[in-house]
Amino acid sequence: MTFYHPTAHFSTKGKVLVVPIVSVANVAQLAADLLIASLSLHRVGIFDPRNLVPVVGAREDDLPGITTPLELFGRDDVNVAVMQQRSPALKSSKQDFVDSLLEFIRTSGASAVLIIGGVDMSNRTDTQMLTPTCQIVPPGTPDLTSGPLAALTTLPIPVYTSPVSQYLHIDAERTAIPFIPGGGLSRRVLSSLSDTWQIPTACLLQYVMEGDNRADAQLMAAVVSKALQVEVPNWKQPSSWGHGLFGTPHDQTLYG
Numbered sequence: 001m002t003f004y005h006p007t008a009h010f011s012t013k014g015k016v017l018v019v020p021i022v023s024v025a026n027v028a029q030l031a032a033d034l035l036i037a038s039l040s041l042h043r044v045g046i047f048d049p050r051n052l053v054p055v056v057g058a059r060e061d062d063l064p065g066i067t068t069p070l071e072l073f074g075r076d077d078v079n080v081a082v083m084q085q086r087s088p089a090l091k092s093s094k095q096d097f098v099d100s101l102l103e104f105i106r107t108s109g110a111s112a113v114l115i116i117g118g119v120d121m122s123n124r125t126d127t128q129m130l131t132p133t134c135q136i137v138p139p140g141t142p143d144l145t146s147g148p149l150a151a152l153t154t155l156p157i158p159v160y161t162s163p164v165s166q167y168l169h170i171d172a173e174r175t176a177i178p179f180i181p182g183g184g185l186s187r188r189v190l191s192s193l194s195d196t197w198q199i200p201t202a203c204l205l206q207y208v209m210e211g212d213n214r215a216d217a218q219l220m221a222a223v224v225s226k227a228l229q230v231e232v233p234n235w236k237q238p239s240s241w242g243h244g245l246f247g248t249p250h251d252q253t254l255y256g
Helices: 024-038 091-107 186-191 214-228
Strands: 004-006 016-020 042-047 070-074 080-085 112-120 133-136 201-208
Touching (some): 016 024, 112 214, 201 214
Antiparallel strands (some): 042 070, 070 080
């Protein structure tokens, strides 16, 4: 079955794809929300949700139709297209989902891919406490210095290293992509890139804890815009944050 189903006339050729990974605090999803709202991106396609936890809901600003687990947002006159994933992959279908996602990216004609996600704030070294954002450039990806991700190489964003051992044996720890506590499928996606991968790819991670993560999302979205050299004149929160981010207020009569 086809993985991607366009809902509007739109081409991803030459666009930079921003791919948020469901991870700790959902900071990547919140940052994607900010980018979509602030850049006035429109839904241009939906993806086959068979490998994701089923979820549907109302669309932003009462637009017709329903929201699905994985959608693509873009505009012809903006060089960035943003995927939005609203539910995690099913435990038994993680690799199937990653394979489908990477195949879509490979055939999309995208000029670059920026993966964004969260990492558990409690798993940091003293040095890592100096900055909330870090990056991973997977081995084998084309050189970033001359493409759409060139600005990322000049920003003061340290390379992510994991303070947490995932394996008992030293030899097994020598893996290209470090362990990412709370990172969801970030490591799996990066580790699944083939040796013949031709699209410049990088990953931005942000240290976060569960809570009110709107400020964290604002910071991550700002870093993404800097890395992609996309001007955002006015950051805008989606209207759904006003009533859907934390639910409706409690009925105070419940407390006497």
